[in-house]
Amino acid sequence: MTEYQERIINWLRELKEKEKPTEVISFYNGLPIRTRVNVLDVDDSGKFVHWNFTPKLQLAVEETGKIFTPFFDKLYKTSRMLESPVIYYSKDFMETTLPKPTADGRFNREYLRISVSDTLPLKAKLIVNNKTVEATPIDISEGGIGLLIPEKDLESGEKVHLIVEFPSCRTAETEGEVVRVENTSKGRRTGIKFINPSKAFQNEVNRYIMARQREIMNQIRMLAE
Known part of the structure; x- marks a missing residue:
């Protein structure tokens, strides 16, 4: 010892x-x-x-x-x-x-990264070199989003245009950069860093994160009561 x-x-x-x-x-x-x-x-x-x-x-x-x-x-x-x-x-x-x-x-993360739920789903697509790539959001933070992409469309360092649809049905767009790519059984787990997101985009992300935190804490309270 x-x-x-x-x-x-x-x-x-x-x-x-x-x-x-x-x-x-x-x-x-x-x-x-x-x-x-x-x-x-x-x-x-x-x-x-x-x-x-x-x-x-x-x-x-x-x-x-x-x-x-x-x-x-x-x-x-x-x-x-x-x-x-x-x-x-x-x-x-x-x-x-x-x-x-x-x-x-x-x-050590700069931002809280929270998972996406079935009850508060997100939709996303990327535009890369005039090609639209459909993606499934799996987690999100104030600094970026994690996506599952079925095909090997993206590589680390690539710039993308990101469009996200929130549970409110509002959409918001920003530029992004691929910072992480990992092969999984469900597809390519791809991390996108937001690049100079607008205030409107950031507000939508923050509202979503707060809603997910409330949802999670309600689940925890139900067990604790």
């Missing part, structure tokens, strides 16, 4: 002894779900941690399979986000492996 792991274990055992709750984060549809839970036990080997569980975490844990916890290392006076895979959970109990430093990119 490393010295760093020992400091994490000591921190967890101190939380248990003082019955002091700590912040726990998980993700559901891209939205960080935050709550506070107590450490119930750390096993003698230091490999497993028991926490109390709250229904607020249920959907996020089912989707993400892990929780994240901010840890302040007193020795070096630095903060680090830790992650713990969830092994088991029930109504009021959760078991994880020992938290370890995470490299999860969701904590």
Whole structure:
């Protein structure tokens, strides 16, 4: 066991002894779900941690399979986000492996990226070199949009004209740039960065993100009540 792991274990055992709750984060549809839970036990080997569980975490844990916890290392006076895979959970109990430093990119994003839902669908198409490419939106942020494209139409670095139809049936357009392309079983997952979007376009995006946040939080509340 490393010295760093020992400091994490000591921190967890101190939380248990003082019955002091700590912040726990998980993700559901891209939205960080935050709550506070107590450490119930750390096993003698230091490999497993028991926490109390709250229904607020249920959907996020089912989707993400892990929780994240901010840890302040007193020795070096630095903060680090830790992650713990969830092994088991029930109504009021959760078991994880020992938290370890995470490299999860969701904590380094400039903008919140939230998934698109069937109840609040988006439609999109791209115009590239006078050719129209139909696309299926899968997530969106203030800075860009993630799309599924059936064919190999786009490559990283290409400029596109993006047209998005929002649930209100309003459409908005902006220029964009392909910043990420990844092959998946459902098609080409393509990330488009917005280039100098108009205020009208940005307003539509912000309204959509707020509506999705409300929708997700309503789902969480229904479980927590």
